Amino acid sequence: MQRILLKLSGEALAGDKKQGFDEPTVRKVALQVKQLTENSTQVGIVIGGGNFWRGRTSENIDRTKADQIGMLATVMNCIYVSEIFRSAGMETEILTPFACSSFTKLFSKDRAVRYLNEGKVVFFAGGTGHPYFSTDTGVVLRAVEVEADVILLAKAVDGVYDDDPRTNPAAKKYGEVTIQEVIEKNLQVVDMTASILARDNHMPMWVFGLNGENSIVNAVSGPFCGTKVTV
Numbered sequence: 629m630q631r632i633l634l635k636l637s638g639e640a641l642a643g644d645k646k647q648g649f650d651e652p653t654v655r656k657v658a659l660q661v662k663q664l665t666e667n668s669t670q671v672g673i674v675i676g677g678g679n680f681w682r683g684r685t686s687e688n689i690d691r692t693k694a695d696q697i698g699m700l701a702t703v704m705n706c707i708y709v710s711e712i713f714r715s716a717g718m719e720t721e722i723l724t725p726f727a728c729s730s731f732t733k734l735f736s737k738d739r740a741v742r743y744l745n746e747g748k749v750v751f752f753a754g755g756t757g758h759p760y761f762s763t764d765t766g767v768v769l770r771a772v773e774v775e776a777d778v779i780l781l782a783k784a785v786d787g788v789y790d791d792d793p794r795t796n797p798a799a800k801k802y803g804e805v806t807i808q809e810v811i812e813k814n815l816q817v818v819d820m821t822a823s824i825l826a827r828d829n830h831m832p833m834w835v836f837g838l839n840g841e842n843s844i845v846n847a848v849s850g851p852f853c854g855t856k857v858t859v
Contacts, residue, residue, distance in 0.1 A: 629848055631670040631744060633752075633771040634661070634780045635763075638679035638705055640838045647679055654709055658716040660844040661749060665718060669848060670744040672774060674752045674767040675709060677701025695759035702763060703728060706753035719748040725757030737773050744774065764822035772829045779826070779833040780847050781817065786837030787855035788817055804856045807833070817857055826859070833857040 636657065643650025661671055680701035681694075689697075703724060710720040721743045723735040732753060733739065743750045755766035771779045788810070791799040802815075807827040810817050817823065817835055826833060836847050836854030846852060 629669060629777045631672070631774065631776045632664075632778055632780055632848065633672045633674065633767060633774070633776040634782065634844065635767045636673065636675045636709075636782050636838070637784070638676040638701065640782065640784060641675065641705065641709065642679040649679070649708055651712065654712045655716065657709075657838075657844065658713045658718070660842060661713065662716050662718055663845050664848055665747060665749065667849070670747070672740070672744065672750045672752060672770065672776065673706075673709070674763060674770060675702055675705040676763045677705060680704065692759040695755075695761075698763075699726075699754045699757070702755060703732065703753040706751040707731065710749075710751050713749055719746075720751060721748050722751045722753055724752075724754035726754060728754075735770075740770075740774050761821065762819050764818035765825060768818065768822045768825045768829075768831060771831050772825070776831070779831060780844065781833055781835045782838035782844060782847075783835060784837065784839070785835075786840065786853065788815055788835050788857065790815070802855045804858060806858050810857055826857075830859040832859050 641649055641654055643653040664671055677698045681698050706722050710722055713720050722732040723740055724732040725735050740750055752770045755761060755763050756769055767779060788802045788805055789799040793799040807823060811823050817833060834847055834854055834856050836843055
């Protein structure tokens, strides 16, 4: 793979604390990404904001405002993780769909592709920049725009199942499933808007567990033990 887009959940970066950041966890991710870049794989990253904000659980905040807070949570996550990546010896850039003064740069496809071609790790923060769209939609949109080969979804669960394996021990794991099946069976790999966008733009998604040993590197070049969502 020449160019990938890696999606990390905010909760995964929080480790066992469930909130904020767990630096050892983030550093493990950084060292794996560094290994990929040293092998000439171009890496873009999208990070969720769930370690800081779950606005939709509140009935007292307007949905638009809650989503805006969530977008800012992803910016904070990207600034933090970007610095850990830099401390590991990588060059990084953070792009957002809205102005954040000197904290980030405005997203454009040309700018993002130029940075990727320069070997920099590019963080896409702020989602789509609009309310009512999740980080899932943001990751598929950016992957399509920069013409990534695949989206890598690093999750707490090690693949796609026909039911929640955390509550149903008999749930069966898919080795491979089409995006159309994901939509029809509501398998919730990503939300429905993101699923349809991926289907219509022929963007494959590979789902795997972040906590597996060398999981990100293995998703690209080693034995893959997750689920391939094909188009």
